[in-house]
Amino acid sequence: MIQEQRHNLPIAKGKDALIEEIRKNDVTVLLGETGSGKTTQIPQYILESGLARNGIIAITQPRRVAATSLAARVSQEQNTHLGDLVGYAVRFDEKHDEQKTKIKYMTDGMLVREMMMQKGLLGRYSVIIVDEAHERTLRTDLLLAKLKEIQRKRNGKARTQDDAEKGKGKEKENNSDDSSNPLKIVIMSATIDAEKFSKFFDNAKILYVQGRQHPVKIYHSATSVLDYTDAALRTFFQIHTDSAPGDVLIFLPGQEDIESLQKSIQLFASQLPVSALGVLVCTMFAAQDHSQNSKAFFPAPSGMRKCILATNIAETSITISGIKYVIDTGKCKEKQYLAKASGGGFDTLLTRDITKSSATQRTGRAGREGPGMCFRLYTEEAFNSMSESGEPEILRCSLTSTILNLKCLGEKLEEMDVMDKPDRDSIASALKTLWLLGAIDASQQITPSGFKMSYFPLEPQYACSIVASSTYSCTSAILDIVSVLSSSSKLFVDISDQREAVSDARKKFRHSSGDHMTVLNVVRAYREIGEGESSKAAKSARKEWCRKHFLNERSLIEACDIRKQLVEVCRRVGMDASAAVKENGKEREEDAVLRSIGHGLAGNSAFLQPDGSYKQVIGQTIVKIHPGSALSEKKVAAIIYDDLMYTNQIYARGVSAISKSFFSSHPVFNQRKA
DNA sequence: GAGCACTGC
Numbered sequence: 001m002i003q004e005q006r007h008n009l010p011i012a013k014g015k016d017a018l019i020e021e022i023r024k025n026d027v028t029v030l031l032g033e034t035g036s037g038k039t040t041q042i043p044q045y046i047l048e049s050g051l052a053r054n055g056i057i058a059i060t061q062p063r064r065v066a067a068t069s070l071a072a073r074v075s076q077e078q079n080t081h082l083g084d085l086v087g088y089a090v091r092f093d094e095k096h097d098e099q100k101t102k103i104k105y106m107t108d109g110m111l112v113r114e115m116m117m118q119k120g121l122l123g124r125y126s127v128i129i130v131d132e133a134h135e136r137t138l139r140t141d142l143l144l145a146k147l148k149e150i151q152r153k154r155n156g157k158a159r160t161q162d163d164a165e166k167g168k169g170k171e172k173e174n175n176s177d178d179s180s181n182p183l184k185i186v187i188m189s190a191t192i193d194a195e196k197f198s199k200f201f202d203n204a205k206i207l208y209v210q211g212r213q214h215p216v217k218i219y220h221s222a223t224s225v226l227d228y229t230d231a232a233l234r235t236f237f238q239i240h241t242d243s244a245p246g247d248v249l250i251f252l253p254g255q256e257d258i259e260s261l262q263k264s265i266q267l268f269a270s271q272l273p274v275s276a277l278g279v280l281v282c283t284m285f286a287a288q289d290h291s292q293n294s295k296a297f298f299p300a301p302s303g304m305r306k307c308i309l310a311t312n313i314a315e316t317s318i319t320i321s322g323i324k325y326v327i328d329t330g331k332c333k334e335k336q337y338l339a340k341a342s343g344g345g346f347d348t349l350l351t352r353d354i355t356k357s358s359a360t361q362r363t364g365r366a367g368r369e370g371p372g373m374c375f376r377l378y379t380e381e382a383f384n385s386m387s388e389s390g391e392p393e394i395l396r397c398s399l400t401s402t403i404l405n406l407k408c409l410g411e412k413l414e415e416m417d418v419m420d421k422p423d424r425d426s427i428a429s430a431l432k433t434l435w436l437l438g439a440i441d442a443s444q445q446i447t448p449s450g451f452k453m454s455y456f457p458l459e460p461q462y463a464c465s466i467v468a469s470s471t472y473s474c475t476s477a478i479l480d481i482v483s484v485l486s487s488s489s490k491l492f493v494d495i496s497d498q499r500e501a502v503s504d505a506r507k508k509f510r511h512s513s514g515d516h517m518t519v520l521n522v523v524r525a526y527r528e529i530g531e532g533e534s535s536k537a538a539k540s541a542r543k544e545w546c547r548k549h550f551l552n553e554r555s556l557i558e559a560c561d562i563r564k565q566l567v568e569v570c571r572r573v574g575m576d577a578s579a580a581v582k583e584n585g586k587e588r589e590e591d592a593v594l595r596s597i598g599h600g601l602a603g604n605s606a607f608l609q610p611d612g613s614y615k616q617v618i619g620q621t622i623v624k625i626h627p628g629s630a631l632s633e634k635k636v637a638a639i640i641y642d643d644l645m646y647t648n649q650i651y652a653r654g655v656s657a658i659s660k661s662f663f664s665s666h667p668v669f670n671q672r673k674a
Numbered sequence: 675g676a677g678c679a680c681t682g683c
Contacts, residue, residue: 062681089683109682116683138681256677287678311679333679349678393681401683457683488681565683625678647678 002077006044009037018042018207019049023343027185027204027244027339033211035365038188039131040074043103046127050196054181055126056101060108062092062137071095071105077105092458092561113457115143116405118369121150125255127184133197133325134357135316136392136419138402143420147185148201155182192357193391200419216326228252228329229261231377235266235327240279240305243373246304246324249314249456251362253331253351255285265307265447284310284318290554296320297391312354315361315417319368326366330354330378336396338427338646342619345398346644353382357389392420399430401462404439407446408454436603436618436668437464452573455568458486465600466566466575475570475579479599480523481516483562485654486641489555491522498550505549506630513590514631514639514656516597527558561672593639598658601640606652608637615653617663625650628656638663 006012011032022028032038035523043057061067073448075086082088087096089106091379096104108130112286115122122128127544128147133140133470187197187204198204225231252258262281269279282296293313297320298307312332334353339345354362359376366372376383399422403413414427434440439450446454453463469478484491492506496641511517529545530538546553558584570577582591598605606614606623612635613622623644625632631639635659663669 064682107682113683135681227678254678285678286680316680335679405683486683490678494682500677627679632675645678648676651676653678 002079003293005309006037006041006077009041010035010212011037011041014039014209015045015219017435019045019181021207022184023051025205026151026182027187027201027497029187029189029194029201029204029206030209031194031206032188032423035214035368035568036209038209039070042186042188043129044074045189047102051127051184052102055124056071057103057127057129058111058125059103059129059131060111060140060143061105061442062108062132062135062140063094064107066132067105067107068621069104072297074105075102083092088580092565096194100460101253104209108143108173112139112142112146115150116409116454117145117632119409121154122183123154123181126181127185128497129184129188131188132137132190133187134193134389135191136394138389138393140400141392141394141418144187144200145198147183147415148417151183151185151374152198154180158182180383185603190357190361193213193497198421205590213364214369214371216363216367216372216374218363218374220383221378224379224382225377228331228377229264231565231587232261232327232329233264233268235375235377236307239325239373239375240277240307243325245305246275246372247300247308247322248325248327249308249323249365250327251308251315252311252329252334253333254311257329258283258285261309263413265309267516278303280304280305280306284308284313286313287490288511289552306561312358314365315358321369323365324370324372326362326372326374328362328374328376328378329353330359330376330382332358335397336388337398337426339398339426340619341425341428342432344648345429346621346646347513347542348534348646350647351549353378353386355388356383356386357388359383363529364565383479394418394422395426398433399426400433402425402432404446404450404454405429407434407440413483432459433522433603437461437600438667439464455569455573457481457562457569458566461600462486465596466570469592470575470579471594472579472596473577473579473594474589474596474661475518475577477580477589478596479563479566479570479577480559481519481593482524483559484519484555486562487555487558489552489558491519491552491555493550500573502550508549510630511590514621515629515642515654517590517593518630520593523553523556526551594656594658595662597656598640598662599666601642602663602669604643604652605638605640605663606656607660608635608639614639617669621650623652625648625655626653629653629655631655631657654657 030038043059046052046057062493067088071086071088072082073080078085083095084097084100086103087101089096089110101449152513194206198206262283264426265281280300284293284296296308330353331351333349333351336348337345363374374407406413419436439453441447441458447465452467453460456463466478469475509521567577581592603618605617609615615622636657638660639655640658641652645651645653
């Protein structure tokens with residue numbers, strides 16, 4: 001049955017030709033639409049062909065769930081237990097066997113980490129497949145740059161196309177078996193940017209694999225749309241009243257639009273005649289809890305049409321079945337980091353037009369199971385003027401962490417052969433931040449504490465706080481705080497229509513110094529819940545406690561995993577992870593914690609101005625404390641903050657008060673004054 | 675006194 005399915009995939013027909021090309025070329029760029037089966041089949045073809053006899057076939061993915069679920073699927077196809085022949089490796093979760101595993105699905109981050117930590121040539125892998133390369137995540141870009149370099153070293157001097165083609169298959173292979181350990185690279189991408197990948201790898205061969213998509217009829221607006229939520233509302237009811245059954249997926253930029261459209265659809269739906277088809281509205285966005293998001297997966301009850309309002313979470317990360325109609329507003333929100341050469345910078349999160357590649361992806365969501373329709377709330381002209389694809393992440397995020405990791409390898413980002421080079425301001429800003437953290441010295445050499453920081457899987461700011469905490473003997477508390485701050489979900493849940501209850505619940509944990517100590521209060525309170533009870537009772541007690549206090553338990557559970565990992569790193573770098581302030585009680589602890597955090601966030605600081613606003617210590621920008629912060633209504637002489645976000649104003653988030661005297665005792669700020 | 679796409683070590 002499974003074998004039959006494998007055989008029927010569009011890619012199966014081209015199997016022999018594909019393998020032949022991969023055999024002939026060191027680098028292959030494989031273009032395949034969704035549904036081609038490339039991600040599950042190519043690794044198996046390579047395995048069966050014996051091309052990877054000497055080592056492991058690694059397939060990198062940008063997302064954790066993809067890596068684990070693909071591994072499960074492929075190991076089933078191979079009729080083996082997950083973790084034997086086919087395994088996976090994502091953070092906190094690895095299932096593979098030193099001897100048995102030949103196909104390993106992993107996140108690109110894991111492979112980058114392996115490269116950075118082991119400093120070798122990834123000798124255990126004979127084929128590395130970089131999947132979803134078109135997404136151009138920061139990690140994918142770094143991986144491609146390093147793989148290119150590693151391959152040159154492992155395969156000897158760069159072979160020319162001619163050499164590769166003349167190579168008499170087996171002879172050549174046998175020779176290299178004896179003398180070296182060559183590496184094959186396969187880049188997999190959706191239809192765009194193939195040329196660019198090919199060029200980057202010295203005109204690598206591009207192969208095309210057909211996908212299996214049902215036709216989707218596209219309708220553009222005749223005139224440009226001013227109010228896209230209103231247009232979405234009208235379009236939805238037009239579909240609802242005129243068109244055949246089938247669920248509707250509406251792409252919107254953010255939570256706010258989703259919630260307002262949800263209300264209006266429900267209002268209009270309630271006025272439909274009783275005999276009409278009902279409407280079930282589901283919402284989907286990252287900040288919403290998991291259980292709420294998962295409601296979109298259940299089929300609508302009979303007599304109802306399901307309408308899903310989603311952000312671009314439904315564009316790549318999540319696939320919902322049953323979608324026949326897509327309404328695309330053509331908008332999304334994108335985070336962009338604005339670096340300042342003077343140091344620091346801030347994120348902006350603004351609504352903008354999507355790219356052609358996103359539009360195509362969104363449209364495709366209507367044709368997964370049968371023919372569909374896509375209503376674009378923008379003109380065809382507007383579509384044509386969209387940019388092909390988004391800016392690669394390396395050009396729009398902070399490079400502090402990347403540059404520190406490269407420093408460990410003795411490399412410079414500006415000298416690396418990456419597909420898109422970040423601008424000088426962005427690099428200068430990161431270097432300045434690293435210098436402030438004491439990770440590099442004035443001559444840009446990595447320092448001993450910089451080495452320590454790089455071992456922590458954290459933003460250098462937080463790694464710095466941990467390293468600093470040993471001076472103040474409060475490492476344990478810092479680990480508590482930092483693990484929550486670096487968890488991927490938010491600690492405090494926002495439920496817009498229960499705002500008051502939420503803010504009441506939050507008051508219980510509020511610490512007068514600000515958000516960092518508040519987080520510590522929450523973690524400590526959470527840890528006490530269910531103590532001494534059976535594990536099952538404790539689990540449900542914690543769950544109930546989180547619900548009652550509007551806390552996101554996912555964040556606390558993930559923080560717990562992160563903390564364990566950080567404790568292990570502390571041990572490796574010779575730090576006492578259990579260090580805690582004992583004598584003189586709470587005030588001493590608060591001071592120690594804020595000073596430790598302050599070392600990491602010294603560059604993220606602002607002083608109160610006479611007019612009541614806050615002005616950055618470095619950068620001179622006026623910032624406002626985010627209303628969600630414990631300090632939002634207070635005026636204190638000096639603040640430190642986790643980050644800045646520009647939406648309507650420049651907001652500082654994750655804010656704590658710090659004494660101005662901290663800055664005169666800080667090595668860098670002190671020096672500046674002198 | 676106001677609002678936040680998505681990943682990852």
